[in-house]
Amino acid sequence: MTKQVTLTIDGKQITVPEGMLVVNAAKLADIDVPVFCYHPKMEPVGMCRMCLVEIGRPMMDRTTGKAILDDKSEPKLQFGPKLETACTNPVSEGMVVLTQSEKAKVGQKSTVEFLLTSHPLDCPICDKGGECPLQNLTMAHGPGKSRFLYDEKLHLAKNVPLGELIYLDRERCIQCARCIRFQDEVAGDSVLGFEERGRSMQIISLSEPGFDSVFSGNTTDICPVGALTTADFRFGARPWELSSSASICTQCPVGCNITLNTRREAMADGKIVIKRVMPRQNEEVNEIWICDKGRFAYHYAESMERLSKPHIRKKAGTDGRSERTSQRASWEAATKLAGEGFAKAKNNLMVLASGRLSNEDLFNLKALTDQVGGKAVLYSNMGGGGLTSLVGVGHGTNLGELGSPLQGKIGSTIVVMASDLYEEAPVWYLRVKQAAQRGATLIVANPRETKLDRYASFVVRYAYGDEVKTAQVLTKKGKIGDAFIKAENAVILFGSEGLGLEASTALATACARALNDTGHVGKPNNGLIGVWPRANDQGAWEIGFHPEVDLQAAFDKAEAVYIVGADPFGDGALKIKSGRRKPFIVVQDLFETETAKLADVLLPAQAYTEREGTFTSGERRVQRFYQAVPALEGTKADFAITSQVAKQMGVILEGTSASVVFDILAADNLSYAGLNYSRLSEVEPQWPIVGRSDLYYGGTTYANKQGLGVHLTTAAQRGEKVSLPRIQKTIVLRPKEKKLLAVPVTKLYDRGITVSSSRLLDGRIGEAFVALHPNTAEKFGVITGQHVTLNLDGASEEVVVKVDDTISTGIALVPRSMGLPISGPTEVSLKAVRKAAVK
Numbered sequence: 082m083t084k085q086v087t088l089t090i091d092g093k094q095i096t097v098p099e100g101m102l103v104v105n106a107a108k109l110a111d112i113d114v115p116v117f118c119y120h121p122k123m124e125p126v127g128m129c130r131m132c133l134v135e136i137g138r139p140m141m142d143r144t145t146g147k148a149i150l151d152d153k154s155e156p157k158l159q160f161g162p163k164l165e166t167a168c169t170n171p172v173s174e175g176m177v178v179l180t181q182s183e184k185a186k187v188g189q190k191s192t193v194e195f196l197l198t199s200h201p202l203d204c205p206i207c208d209k210g211g212e213c214p215l216q217n218l219t220m221a222h223g224p225g226k227s228r229f230l231y232d233e234k235l236h237l238a239k240n241v242p243l244g245e246l247i248y249l250d251r252e253r254c255i256q257c258a259r260c261i262r263f264q265d266e267v268a269g270d271s272v273l274g275f276e277e278r279g280r281s282m283q284i285i286s287l288s289e290p291g292f293d294s295v296f297s298g299n300t301t302d303i304c305p306v307g308a309l310t311t312a313d314f315r316f317g318a319r320p321w322e323l324s325s326s327a328s329i330c331t332q333c334p335v336g337c338n339i340t341l342n343t344r345r346e347a348m349a350d351g352k353i354v355i356k357r358v359m360p361r362q363n364e365e366v367n368e369i370w371i372c373d374k375g376r377f378a379y380h381y382a383e384s385m386e387r388l389s390k391p392h393i394r395k396k397a398g399t400d401g402r403s404e405r406t407s408q409r410a411s412w413e414a415a416t417k418l419a420g421e422g423f424a425k426a427k428n429n430l431m432v433l434a435s436g437r438l439s440n441e442d443l444f445n446l447k448a449l450t451d452q453v454g455g456k457a458v459l460y461s462n463m464g465g466g467g468l469t470s471l472v473g474v475g476h477g478t479n480l481g482e483l484g485s486p487l488q489g490k491i492g493s494t495i496v497v498m499a500s501d502l503y504e505e506a507p508v509w510y511l512r513v514k515q516a517a518q519r520g521a522t523l524i525v526a527n528p529r530e531t532k533l534d535r536y537a538s539f540v541v542r543y544a545y546g547d548e549v550k551t552a553q554v555l556t557k558k559g560k561i562g563d564a565f566i567k568a569e570n571a572v573i574l575f576g577s578e579g580l581g582l583e584a585s586t587a588l589a590t591a592c593a594r595a596l597n598d599t600g601h602v603g604k605p606n607n608g609l610i611g612v613w614p615r616a617n618d619q620g621a622w623e624i625g626f627h628p629e630v631d632l633q634a635a636f637d638k639a640e641a642v643y644i645v646g647a648d649p650f651g652d653g654a655l656k657i658k659s660g661r662r663k664p665f666i667v668v669q670d671l672f673e674t675e676t677a678k679l680a681d682v683l684l685p686a687q688a689y690t691e692r693e694g695t696f697t698s699g700e701r702r703v704q705r706f707y708q709a710v711p712a713l714e715g716t717k718a719d720f721a722i723t724s725q726v727a728k729q730m731g732v733i734l735e736g737t738s739a740s741v742v743f744d745i746l747a748a749d750n751l752s753y754a755g756l757n758y759s760r761l762s763e764v765e766p767q768w769p770i771v772g773r774s775d776l777y778y779g780g781t782t783y784a785n786k787q788g789l790g791v792h793l794t795t796a797a798q799r800g801e802k803v804s805l806p807r808i809q810k811t812i813v814l815r816p817k818e819k820k821l822l823a824v825p826v827t828k829l830y831d832r833g834i835t836v837s838s839s840r841l842l843d844g845r846i847g848e849a850f851v852a853l854h855p856n857t858a859e860k861f862g863v864i865t866g867q868h869v870t871l872n873l874d875g876a877s878e879e880v881v882v883k884v885d886d887t888i889s890t891g892i893a894l895v896p897r898s899m900g901l902p903i904s905g906p907t908e909v910s911l912k913a914v915r916k917a918a919v920k
């Protein structure tokens with residue numbers, strides 16, 4: 082237990098852990114010391130002098146080592162001749178701090194006055210106006226009147242792009258370096274720096290492309306003035322015009338807590354629209370951060386292309402495309418036709434749903450499937466979700482605790498297998514990096530270099546195909562095995578880099594067995610985590626959806642197919658084979674996707690911003706999202722549509738209230754037992770305090786008042802007997818002489834519908850590419866920047882060549898969701914279409 086010390090701040094006595102900074106002790110005593118450069122998530126630097134206070138320390142008798150007492154037998158205090166910074170001084174026993182003495186007030190006032198000497202004071206047109214620490218601190222601690230002349234202010238550039246996402250207003254910058262330190266210390270992307278000196282000193286981007294970090298948006302939250310703004314929100318609205326709704330990011334399995342700021346918008350015909358996505362504090366999930374994908378890729382829900390009416394195809398063509406007579410229909414007619422088709426198909430119904438859907442949607446879909454005796458299929462190429470229900474991380478897990486010295490004698494070990502967390506789940510990347518920096522042992526195993534390697538105690542390189550063998554090393558004697566076996570806590574995050582469904586299932590099984598065999602299951606901070614492609618894949622597994630090894634065969638066999646929240650035809654995962662009978666297809670989605678074009682019945686669904694529900698994160702934390710904007714007219718929530726279809730079949734499923742559907746799910750599924758919407762909405766005090774009333778700490782991050790979510794239990798945690806399957810042997814493809822083996826990798830910014838609708842991210846999505854080792858490129862006669870046609874499983878796509886010497890020879894890395902239907906390792910050929918554009 083950390084030693085406690087007692088001190089007095091402005092007459093209030095408080096006992097806090099030894100070593101805490103005065104500024105934080107004051108916050109705990111409900112006293113706000115004004116700060117600019119200090120931020121509790123970063124090391125203090127004492128740069129701005131805003132936090133000046135008087136500090137008195139007990140005088141000590143050097144001979145006895147005891148405090149010298151005054152006439153009243155109180156310890157005599159010695160105050161320093163100068164004011165001290167509350168953000169760099171740690172507390173000590175008997176310390177007395179005066180934050181509001183005349184001397185302290187003069188110091189604070191002088192600092193504000195100095196900072197304002199060249200500040201433009203353009204609050205009326207500044208994006209930060211209304212939620213700006215400088216504004217607030219000037220009101221609370223400033224001089225009220227400036228002695229400086231406006232005309233003598235230094236005028237600097239106001240519209241400097243640091244990259245295409247973040248803009249700098251040089252005049253507003255107070256040179257606190259929070260943005261630079263965030264990038265260096267928190268994000269680990271040192272892409273910002275200072276240039277020039279004195280008042281002209283300015284923030285510059287050191288990277289090409291500009292501000293090259295997937296965490297860049299966070300700097301706009303913690304910048305204490307309006308110097309950094311996002312290209313998305315700048316000049317978009319005033320903070321006081323905005324309403325806030327709690328939500329969960331749907332872009333990856335981390336489940337970052339977010340706030341959607343909305344406003345009625347004249348430019349959107351008076352509709353209420355989302356103006357920005359902001360982080361919402363959840364110290365066990367995303368702390369106070371989100372990545373740029375989560376912040377900027379939300380525009381798809383507002384797209385003009387949204388479906389708003391059910392459609393039915395009067396007479397289907399034989400190949401599914403001809404005689405396209407899809408017509409608008411009433412909900413009654415469309416759901417009746419769907420219900421009739423499903424009832425007729427009976428156990429030849431396949432329900433194909435994705436982890437884009439909420440738990441409530443998936444539960445109703447599964448209930449309908451079971452009623453008919455059909456098959457519930459998860460649209461995914463990654464396996465192992467059944468194992469996370471058994472030996473996943475369970476109740477009480479907090480990656481933020483791993484690596485802390487309190488975590489036992491031998492500490493914690495985190496293994497990241499076959500995943501590039503920076504690209505696949507950026508906030509997990511931050512959490513794992515921090516755990517390693519705190520002292521956790523990090524083992525990163527991947528066939529190529531990833532950004533996380535820098536923080537790893539052990540980097541394991543293996544050949545694509547050797548994933549299972551590599552996971553088995555964890556339980557064998559040796560340096561890596563010892564670090565894993567002897568660890569007090571061990572967590573494995575497994576992904577699907579280079580793997581298809583069967584191989585990723587085999588890898589998950591090997592990881593689950595390694596954890597089980599070494600006793601790292603059934604307790605908090607231990608177990609398996611899937612780095613899933615979609616936000617609620619874990620929820621889908623828990624509810625009983627499983628991917629099909631041969632999706633095409635399952636489709637061909639089905640008499641009716643209900644496809645919800647997925648575009649398998651657009652992705653190239655399914656084809657209508659010529660001469661084959663097309664099954665009866667019902668599609669439920671937001672857009673008229675390639676799959677929707679084939680539908681006999683098309684049902685328009687609501688976006689997650691238009692309704693409420695829950696998602697289960699990859700860490701198996703169930704979290705609520707709330708309605709932020711009115712639903713697009715004519716659409717319904719997925720669970721409600723399924724209920725209406727079921728009703729047409731004589732099956733009663735809850736279709737009005739998402740919370741009631743969740744109650745039924747919780748009563749039906751052991752992992753969710755005891756949960757309900759009010760439990761999920763519970764909050765407890767978090768540190769640091771990010772109340773937006775003071776703005777000193779979290780910047781514009783929102784405090785969490787709407788729920789921290791609850792972890793599901795695992796079978797191991799419930800004390801059930803866990804029997805893990807054997808590791809299935811899979812066919813392993815290896816690169817052959819003169820042949821190229823393509824393996825799938827995940828890229829953060831891809832061409833998925835939820836990302837590509839956000840025009841702002843076009844530059845980050847870039848062109849579809851194939852990455853090769855320089856020797857492989859040479860062997861195939863291509864160079865970097867050259868356009869080639871890549872032929873893969875009968876599909877061909879023009880892609881640009883990238884050369885990367887960290888890739889194995891004979892391998893072609895092909896990003897998922899960039900136009901090529903890659904579901905696992907496969908042989909490909911490439912052909913140059915024109916000469917290289919870039920040398």
Ligand code: SF4
Nearest residue numbers: 254255257258260304
């Ligand atoms: S841009 Fe903002 S965060 Fe960065 S140094 Fe300037 S004031 Fe501080």
Ligand code: SF4
Nearest residue numbers: 330332333337372375
């Ligand atoms: S890390 Fe994942 S969940 Fe968090 S903001 Fe980014 S995409 Fe969203």
Ligand code: FES
Nearest residue numbers: 127129130132168
């Ligand atoms: S010196 Fe303490 S907040 Fe800047």
